Amino acid sequence: MVDLKVQMGPLQLKNPVCTASGTFGFGSEFEDFFDLNRLGGIFVKGLTLKHREGNDYPRMAETASGMLNAVGLQNKGVDYFINSIYPEIRHYNTEIIPNVNGSTVEDYIAVTEKLNEVEGINAIELNISCPNVKEGGMAFGVSCPSAIAVTEAVRKAYDKTLIVKLSPNVTDITEIAKGVEGAGADAVSLVNTFLGMAIDAQSRKPLLSTITGGLSGPAIKPIALRMVWQVYQAVKIPISGMGGIMNATDAIEFMLAGATSIQVGTANFIDPQVSVKIIEGIEDYCENNGFNKASNLVGAIQA
Amino acid sequence: MKHIQDFKVKGYRRLNPENYILTLQGESLETAIYPGNFAEIAVPGAPGIFLRRPISILDFNPVQNTIGFYIKAIGKGTRQLGRLAEGETVNLVYPLGNSFSAIENGKALIVGGGSGIAPFIQLGRALQHNNIQTTFLIGGRTKNDVFLTDEFRESGEVLVTTEDGSLGEKGMVTDHSVFKGEFNFDKIYTCGPDPMMKAIASIATENNIDCEASLENMMACGIGACLCCVTPTVNGNKVVCTEGPVFNTKVLGW
Ligand SMILES: Cc1cc2nc3c(=O)[nH]c(=O)nc-3n(C[C@H](O)[C@H](O)[C@H](O)COP(=O)(O)OP(=O)(O)OC[C@H]3O[C@@H](n4cnc5c(N)ncnc54)[C@H](O)[C@@H]3O)c2cc1C
Ligand SMILES: Cc1cc2nc3c(=O)[nH]c(=O)nc-3n(C[C@H](O)[C@H](O)[C@H](O)COP(=O)(O)O)c2cc1C
Ligand code: FES
Numbered sequence: 001m002v003d004l005k006v007q008m009g010p011l012q013l014k015n016p017v018c019t020a021s022g023t024f025g026f027g028s029e030f031e032d033f034f035d036l037n038r039l040g041g042i043f044v045k046g047l048t049l050k051h052r053e054g055n056d057y058p059r060m061a062e063t064a065s066g067m068l069n070a071v072g073l074q075n076k077g078v079d080y081f082i083n084s085i086y087p088e089i090r091h092y093n094t095e096i097i098p099n100v101n102g103s104t105v106e107d108y109i110a111v112t113e114k115l116n117e118v119e120g121i122n123a124i125e126l127n128i129s130c131p132n133v134k135e136g137g138m139a140f141g142v143s144c145p146s147a148i149a150v151t152e153a154v155r156k157a158y159d160k161t162l163i164v165k166l167s168p169n170v171t172d173i174t175e176i177a178k179g180v181e182g183a184g185a186d187a188v189s190l191v192n193t194f195l196g197m198a199i200d201a202q203s204r205k206p207l208l209s210t211i212t213g214g215l216s217g218p219a220i221k222p223i224a225l226r227m228v229w230q231v232y233q234a235v236k237i238p239i240s241g242m243g244g245i246m247n248a249t250d251a252i253e254f255m256l257a258g259a260t261s262i263q264v265g266t267a268n269f270i271d272p273q274v275s276v277k278i279i280e281g282i283e284d285y286c287e288n289n290g291f292n293k294a295s296n297l298v299g300a301i302q303a
Numbered sequence: 304m305k306h307i308q309d310f311k312v313k314g315y316r317r318l319n320p321e322n323y324i325l326t327l328q329g330e331s332l333e334t335a336i337y338p339g340n341f342a343e344i345a346v347p348g349a350p351g352i353f354l355r356r357p358i359s360i361l362d363f364n365p366v367q368n369t370i371g372f373y374i375k376a377i378g379k380g381t382r383q384l385g386r387l388a389e390g391e392t393v394n395l396v397y398p399l400g401n402s403f404s405a406i407e408n409g410k411a412l413i414v415g416g417g418s419g420i421a422p423f424i425q426l427g428r429a430l431q432h433n434n435i436q437t438t439f440l441i442g443g444r445t446k447n448d449v450f451l452t453d454e455f456r457e458s459g460e461v462l463v464t465t466e467d468g469s470l471g472e473k474g475m476v477t478d479h480s481v482f483k484g485e486f487n488f489d490k491i492y493t494c495g496p497d498p499m500m501k502a503i504a505s506i507a508t509e510n511n512i513d514c515e516a517s518l519e520n521m522m523a524c525g526i527g528a529c530l531c532c533v534t535p536t537v538n539g540n541k542v543v544c545t546e547g548p549v550f551n552t553k554v555l556g557w
Contacts, residue, residue: 025526025527025529029545030528033305053540054540056535057520057534058521059530059531060521062352062353062354064351066353067353067523074533268524269524269529270354272307272524272526
């Protein structure tokens with residue numbers, strides 16, 4: 001028997017496999033496809049203080065080995081989540097982790113304070129890396145002082161596990177990682193999408209209503225993996241790694257590079273059952289390679 | 304219930320070089336499939352295709368466990384789906400989306416063009432089952448773009464327009480004489496290019512007729528998880544793959 005449990009700071013996950021925010025709805029969309037209780041955790045769709053309509057259509061463009069999205073945090077607001085969505089999904093025997101967004105530090109604090117009161121929610125993911133909303137999100141995550149400021153403020157407002165999601169759209173991701181670690185983050189998750197763009201040469205128009213959008217999928221995997229490895233060497237807090245994970249081998253590579261847990265994003269669109277296959281694949285790999293604990297994979301590259 | 308399931312290519316019916324019907328066979332089949340439902344098809348063996356492709360379910364046979372798709376080859380995925388070998392595996396996530404609501408009394412008009420005619424075989428049968436008198440109006444650029452008329456004729460009257468006049472009346476669907484003079488339909492159903500559906504919706508509104516349209520927005524997941532496929536409505540953005548693809552045109556503000 002392989003022990004699949006991992007520790008994300010104070011938060012224990014029953015296995016390292018979670019689903020990434022914005023790619024798994026609120027979980028129930030996948031109920032027909034597999035038993036959600038098997039997941040280590042579900043990072044639910046990004047929440048803001050107030051209802052947001054998101055960006056105009058078109059919001060999506062397929063690219064080589066990936067996709068661009070410009071959803072723009074469409075959601076009904078944190079109160080709607082707490083009162084109407086969470087009661088429907090709280091019975092799942094897995095960690096439900098809200099993804100917190102804002103355009104001002106006050107917004108982030110307000111959302112966090114509400115979630116802090118919700119029994120059963122043991123962690124939040126602070127998104128300072130959304131490339132798709134004008135006013136904020138990524139603006140916080142691409143400068144070290146603002147990343148520190150928002151993390152410090154949210155840390156004061158949140159008693160449970162605080163995971164800060166980092167933007168890859170920076171010169172040196174390790175500086176930001178160290179900054180948020182110092183500001184009190186219990187863990188970091190990386191990466192969010194890379195800012196990208198697609199054009200239809202025929203019509204000479206951009207393919208997204210917002211012109212630029214976030215690139216995800218296997219196209220970004222080598223860069224994401226490199227960033228996880230760099231951050232692993234720079235900080236002591238655990239890492240939730242993601243970016244183009246399509247199968248168990250990809251997930252294991254992220255763990256070997258230093259991720260304690262991983263998130264499956266865009267792959268859910270191609271195979272809605274992929275997360276369970278990844279859990280089983282990690283277990284098999286551990287068994288076949290003499291690891292009695294999945295956590296022993298973390299950072300185990302022989303460089 | 305939604306399923307993810309492997310099927311095998313049973314065969315093709317080639318309508319012309321760009322249009323074909325693909326029939327897949329499975330070991331079992333979910334039969335709770337309604338007119339307007341679609342499948343997300345994983346396109347096998349095509350480099351450069353990353354996402355599944357949403358395609359309406361044309362028809363299905365619960366005895367043979369077969370499911371059919373009418374596909375118009377407009378890009379790399381829809382072309383590749385026309386080049387598979389018999390017996391090749393094709394993975395589906397299905398059935399997805401909502402469906403057209405078949406009226407119980409009165410007369411129905413179905414207006415389709417392009418790849419948008421696929422849901423209407425099943426819808427025609429559902430209306431026939433309700434003893435509804437149905438008129439199909441199918442539009443195309445030339446007679447080579449008008450398909451499935453024999454199938455539609457099994458459940459109603461079939462009218463055709465072509466832009467060059469090579470079949471039926473000359474012009475766009477909205478120019479057809481069915482819209483002139485006595486015009487007493489109780490419901491209009493439409494699927495096809497957006498400008499066509501919008502034009503039909505405004506005829507419906509002018510004549511105070513209830514109208515449903517099925518949208519073909521670009522999709523990534525098809526199951527409501529990514530929010531990429533939204534359409535603006537009078538009640539804000541709606542998710543086309545789960546709250547649609549069929550919408551009342553009043554809700555769309557058309
Ligand atoms: C609910 C639903 C049901 C559908 N039913 C059918 C059907 O029964 N038969 C059928 O032939 N097609 C149907 N379509 C359209 C079909 O999904 C697209 O034609 C297909 O995804 C294009 O893929 P491709 O790889 O061939 O094109 P690509 O190579 O990806 O693109 C080629 C060109 O087509 C455009 N395009 C891509 N996707 C779409 C889309 N969804 N709608 C319009 N243009 C698009 C691209 O912008 C590009 O210009 C349906 C779409 C939806 C959303
Ligand atoms: C359609 C879509 C919506 C997303 N929405 C969010 C979001 O609301 N909040 C967030 O932190 N990340 C969001 N992301 C980013 C993913 O959580 C993930 O960081 C990124 O896609 C990289 O992983 P992947 O390549 O496995 O998809 C979104 C990604 C996609 C594709
Ligand atoms: S395509 Fe993902 S929500 Fe509709």
